[in-house]
Amino acid sequence: MKTAAELKFGETGIIHEIDKSHPSSRRILEVGFTPGQEIELLNTSIFNDPIAFSVRGSIIAVRKSEANCIKIL
Amino acid sequence: MKSEIIEDSPLITLVGPPNSGKTTLFNYLSGKNYKTVNYPGATVEYSISKLQKKFNFEANILDSPGIISLVPNSPDEKVTIDSLYSHPRFGIPDLVILTIDASQLSRHLLLAKQLLDSNFKIIIALTMTDLLQRKGYNISTSELGKELKCDVIKIDGRTGNGIEQLVKSIELNLEKIKALGNNLPKQIHNNFNVEYLLSSFNDFELIEKKVTSKILIEQKQINLNKANRQLKVLNNDLVKNNYLDTTTLKIDNILLHKIWGIIIFFIIMAITFTSIFWLARPLMNIVDTSFGFLSFSVHNFLGINWFSDFVSNGIINGTGAVLIFVPQILILFLILGLLEDTGYLARGAMLVDKPLSKIGLNGRSFVPMLSGFACAIPAILSTRTIPNKRERLLTIFIIPLMSCSARLPVYALLLAFLFPAKESWVAGLALASIYILSIISSTVMASIINKFKNKIINAEDNSSFILELPAYRLPKFSVVLSNSYHSAKIYFKKAGPIILILSSLIWFFTYFPNYNPKINSSNLSQEKVIQLQNSERLSSSYAADLGRFIQPVMTPIGMDWRVGVSLISAFAAREVFVSSLALIFKVTDSEHKLQSSILSEMRKAKIEGTNKFLFTPATITGLIIFFVFALQCISTLAVSRKETGSWRIPIIQFFLFTFIAYLFTFLTVNGLRAIGIN
Ligand SMILES: Nc1nc2c(ncn2[C@@H]2O[C@H](COP(=O)(O)OP(=O)(O)O)[C@@H](O)[C@H]2O)c(=O)[nH]1
Numbered sequence: 240m241k242t243a244a245e246l247k248f249g250e251t252g253i254i255h256e257i258d259k260s261h262p263s264s265r266r267i268l269e270v271g272f273t274p275g276q277e278i279e280l281l282n283t284s285i286f287n288d289p290i291a292f293s294v295r296g297s298i299i300a301v302r303k304s305e306a307n308c309i310k311i312l
Numbered sequence: 313m314k315s316e317i318i319e320d321s322p323l324i325t326l327v328g329p330p331n332s333g334k335t336t337l338f339n340y341l342s343g344k345n346y347k348t349v350n351y352p353g354a355t356v357e358y359s360i361s362k363l364q365k366k367f368n369f370e371a372n373i374l375d376s377p378g379i380i381s382l383v384p385n386s387p388d389e390k391v392t393i394d395s396l397y398s399h400p401r402f403g404i405p406d407l408v409i410l411t412i413d414a415s416q417l418s419r420h421l422l423l424a425k426q427l428l429d430s431n432f433k434i435i436i437a438l439t440m441t442d443l444l445q446r447k448g449y450n451i452s453t454s455e456l457g458k459e460l461k462c463d464v465i466k467i468d469g470r471t472g473n474g475i476e477q478l479v480k481s482i483e484l485n486l487e488k489i490k491a492l493g494n495n496l497p498k499q500i501h502n503n504f505n506v507e508y509l510l511s512s513f514n515d516f517e518l519i520e521k522k523v524t525s526k527i528l529i530e531q532k533q534i535n536l537n538k539a540n541r542q543l544k545v546l547n548n549d550l551v552k553n554n555y556l557d558t559t560t561l562k563i564d565n566i567l568l569h570k571i572w573g574i575i576i577f578f579i580i581m582a583i584t585f586t587s588i589f590w591l592a593r594p595l596m597n598i599v600d601t602s603f604g605f606l607s608f609s610v611h612n613f614l615g616i617n618w619f620s621d622f623v624s625n626g627i628i629n630g631t632g633a634v635l636i637f638v639p640q641i642l643i644l645f646l647i648l649g650l651l652e653d654t655g656y657l658a659r660g661a662m663l664v665d666k667p668l669s670k671i672g673l674n675g676r677s678f679v680p681m682l683s684g685f686a687c688a689i690p691a692i693l694s695t696r697t698i699p700n701k702r703e704r705l706l707t708i709f710i711i712p713l714m715s716c717s718a719r720l721p722v723y724a725l726l727l728a729f730l731f732p733a734k735e736s737w738v739a740g741l742a743l744a745s746i747y748i749l750s751i752i753s754s755t756v757m758a759s760i761i762n763k764f765k766n767k768i769i770n771a772e773d774n775s776s777f778i779l780e781l782p783a784y785r786l787p788k789f790s791v792v793l794s795n796s797y798h799s800a801k802i803y804f805k806k807a808g809p810i811i812l813i814l815s816s817l818i819w820f821f822t823y824f825p826n827y828n829p830k831i832n833s834s835n836l837s838q839e840k841v842i843q844l845q846n847s848e849r850l851s852s853s854y855a856a857d858l859g860r861f862i863q864p865v866m867t868p869i870g871m872d873w874r875v876g877v878s879l880i881s882a883f884a885a886r887e888v889f890v891s892s893l894a895l896i897f898k899v900t901d902s903e904h905k906l907q908s909s910i911l912s913e914m915r916k917a918k919i920e921g922t923n924k925f926l927f928t929p930a931t932i933t934g935l936i937i938f939f940v941f942a943l944q945c946i947s948t949l950a951v952s953r954k955e956t957g958s959w960r961i962p963i964i965q966f967f968l969f970t971f972i973a974y975l976f977t978f979l980t981v982n983g984l985r986a987i988g989i990n
């Protein structure tokens with residue numbers, strides 16, 4: 240299964256689950272990355288990290304290492 | 313602050329996610345003028361005030377740092393959450409007003425649910441409904457209120473729309489609470505686990521669909537919409553990306569572009585720091601001329617005696633030498649304010665996260681570092697938004713190296729010495745390079761400290777960068793202007809008295825004990841006599857005694873005791889360096905312009921007992937280097953103590969930075985001399 244960190248520029252995906260063992264998983268959930276939501280990779284920073292997603296009508300930037308805990312269908 | 317509140321009246325706490333309009337609402341309710349910023353985490357301390365008189369009832373309101381959940385992730389969030397359960401001074405709030413951004417409903421409802429589940433009495437203030445409306449959606453507050461079982465009121469803290477209803481609802485709720493007795497809130501953080509979050513968000517999606525409707529133009533379509541809603545087949549993209557601001561997406565494609573993004577980032581930074589010099593020039597000239605004229609007239613009016621010297625030199629020149637630079641400080645605050653208000657700062661933080669994380673910092677260190685260019689004290693406070701403790705301590709550690717506005721007067725004077733006024737753009741470029749130097753030195757320092765992290769800063773945590781990028785907004789110029797006026801006023805109030813007191817002290821120590829030196833005045837013009845008296849008085853003064861004591865330290869860096877005394881007095885506040893120079897080099901002359909007379913006195917000055925010029929390109933550059941590194945600010949040390957929790961870090965900062973300053977000044981002065989620049 241893909242993770243959100245592997246999405247390409249402009250690609251969308253539906254969140255399948257959040258890896259609960261990741262230390263940032265709670266914050267990831269709290270800002271609105273929940274299963275069933277569609278997210279789109281909007282922008283990447285200069286070194287391809289962090290990356291910005293649209294989720295629930297807002298733009299959230301997260302590090303790639305943290306985006307890895309978002310599993311995509 | 314005590315007078316700001318009314319004892320024994322109800323406490324209303326404003327909470328809400330970052331950027332949801334708390335401070336804007338707080339300002340409207342209290343009639344205050346706190347800074348609102350388009351960056352999550354601009355408020356890191358609570359502020360409290362009483363309700364404005366015009367609302368006709370008494371209550372205290374508390375503004376708090378933004379939170380997105382009742383489980384804290386960083387110290388600024390902890391401040392808010394702790395104050396909800398029991399504020400250290402004001403106890404438990406009687407009523408909580410939760411601001412929720414209407415265009416972020418499903419995300420922001422989390423806090424509403426957690427607060428309600430914990431038994432808080434809340435009213436929801438729905439903000440940004442104007443933005444939602446422009447996108448063609450409407451939220452029914454009555455339906456949302458029914459879903460959540462609390463009052464929901466649409467407000468706009470910028471215009472005051474809906475505030476009347478909000479105040480009415482506050483009154484009613486307070487009455488109800490009084491009648492029923494307030495149930496204590498329950499601290500049930502452990503219940504807010506992942507399962508709780510997942511099921512809550514499911515509910516929120518349903519609620520959002522239920523209460524949101526598309527604004528349709530034709531009646532028929534409204535009916536159709538209603539029908540759809542009853543069948544719950546309202547199309548799904550209502551909740552999707554429709555709310556995303558398309559302009560923001562377009563701007564981000566440029567500003568976060570891999571190549572352009574970085575180029576624009578540097579251009580923005582360069583413009584910021586060069587404009588401080590040339591934009592302020594005309595204003596500075598006015599201040600400069602007025603002080604020069606004032607000092608000259610007073611001196612003429614009072615004649616030649618100690619009192620006249622005290623007023624014209626000690627007070628007018630001493631403080632004026634610093635006040636000349638207030639326009640520059642004002643412009644610095646103005647530009648930083650404009651940047652804050654657009655929403656660019658969050659992008660800046662994202663762009664620099666990767667490079668900063670390599671040296672043990674975080675993208676969230678960017679805004680504290682940038683505000684370090686205005687003043688280290690709020691900058692150190694704003695590091696509370698950094699969740700990871702080690703990254704936060706490291707950011708605090710290097711903030712004193714950022715070139716704060718108190719150094720600006722010093723640099724401006726020294727650069728004006730190096731580059732004549734006609735070439736003020738060269739001075740502007742030189743200033744920009746000083747700022748770049750301060751950025752480089754702070755990052756190098758960070759990476760070195762990071763290498764020894766376990767020796768100096770020991771704390772380990774999950775390093776994280778999750779940051780909302782707010783929609784871009786055109787900055788409201790009037791708001792930014794009044795904010796920078798207030799910042800400059802605070803600067804003035806804080807620095808003004810210190811400068812006045814120290815100027816008087818320095819004047820005293822340079823004028824006494826030998827205040828009326830005997831000079832063999834035969835065959836000399838009156839002007840010459842005064843000049844000889846001045847230098848005789850100074851060289852037998854208390855300041856000179858101190859100066860001779862520190863002379864051994866000053867000789868290696870090519871300076872004499874007079875600069876030494878100025879450097880020591882600058883440890884109280886950096887700007888005092890300038891007034892101290894003005895006093896020691898006795899600038900009262902007929903030139904009518906304070907700054908140019910300081911400069912011409914400096915150009916004439918010789919190292920005591922020799923025939924060599926004291927201020928040369930080499931020593932001036934050396935002084936600039938000294939100010940880049942030295943930690944000459946008592947308040948910074950005090951805040952660093954408070955925010956790091958012990959004296960350890962401030963003591964290391966003080967000795968390390970001052971030692972480095974001296975070392976690099978030594979290397980600069982002697983290095984420049986070695987290559988023939990004197
Ligand atoms: N369009 C719109 N903007 C608002 C509204 N309320 C606040 N703002 C703006 O949103 C930004 C963030 O507000 P602020 O009060 O600093 O939010 P805080 O972080 O919750 O304190 C500010 O620039 C406000 O001018 C509103 O109802 N509509």
Ligand SMILES: [Mg+2]
Pocket residue numbers: 334335336348354355376377378
């Ligand atoms: Mg605020």
